[in-house]
Amino acid sequence: MPVNIGDKPQADFNRPIELMMDCHRRIERFLMVLRKIGRAGKLDxxxxxxxxxxxxxFKLAxxxxxxxxxxxxxxxxxxxxxxxVAAAMLRMRxxxxxxxxAEKLHRLIDELGEAWLKAGKISAEDRRKFQHAVETLIGIYTPHIAMEEHEIFPLAAQLLPPETLIGIGEQMRARRAANPGREGSRCSQRRRKSSS
Ligand SMILES: [Fe+2]
Ligand SMILES: [Fe+2]
Structure with a gap:
């Protein structure tokens, strides 16, 4: 497998919490991509x-x-x-x-984005909706990810025994094996690399 200098090695399924944090970094990165595209307003x-x-x-992962x-x-x-944990229950809810x-906003972005790709252009009104949905999502995800990474994940790392963490990793692996993504998509390629 080619390795690019500066690439962070993929977390493995024996470290599910690290894997979830890697997902957060990808969520943040792709939200910035959507913001940039919305601001550009044109697709080259x-x-x-x-x-x-x-x-x-976002559709798959x-x-x-x-x-x-x-x-x-x-x-x-x-x-x-x-x-x-009792104190964290409300936070998990x-x-x-x-x-x-967030899933509702993702559905709206997906609908608008797919139409944009198909037509090669977007109306001013739809672009406004696209940008508003992206900014609302960023506003939700920023404190959401912070709460998970500063409160929930450390608690899990502290309290869950190794066998439970390995079991969680196995469930994550099974989810990805059951739905590897659109053939040729970056998600499916990444999945093949990390499961090989
Ligand atoms: Fe979450
Ligand atoms: Fe998360």
Missing amino acids: ARLGSALRTALDY GPRHNEDEEASLFPALTACDNAA RLAEEHAT
């Missing part, structure tokens, strides 16, 4: 390709990352009999609600 070949990649990423947290990490943490809000 490079921005069109960047929009295609960002839409593919966004819901799967939420599932990693809601169906694997949060339940494992909730099962811990610990006062700190709020994080799950934010996932649902």
Whole structure:
């Protein structure tokens, strides 16, 4: 596999929390791509390709990352009999609600972005909606990711036994194997690399 100088090595499934943090970095990066495209308002070949990649990423990896947290990490943490977990329950509920809000915004961005790619142009009104949805998402994700990385993930790393973390990693691997993504997409290529 070619390695680019400066690339961070892919986290592996035995370290699920690191893997989730890598997902956060990709979410942040692709949100900045969407912001840049919305501000540009026109698609040349490079921005069109960047929009295609960002839409593919969020269509596949966004819901799967939420599932990693809601169906694997949060339940494992909730099962811990610990006062700190009891205090974090409300936060985990709020994080799950934010996932649902973010998914609605992703659907709108996807709809507008796909239409933009198909037509090669976007109306002023749709561009305004696109930009508003992207900025709202950034406003949701910034504190959301901070709460996960500063409160929930450290608690999980502290309390969950190694076998539970490995089990979470296996669930994450199975999710990706079940849905590797559109053939040729950057997501599916990355997945093949990290599972090889
Ligand atoms: Fe989350
Ligand atoms: Fe997250």
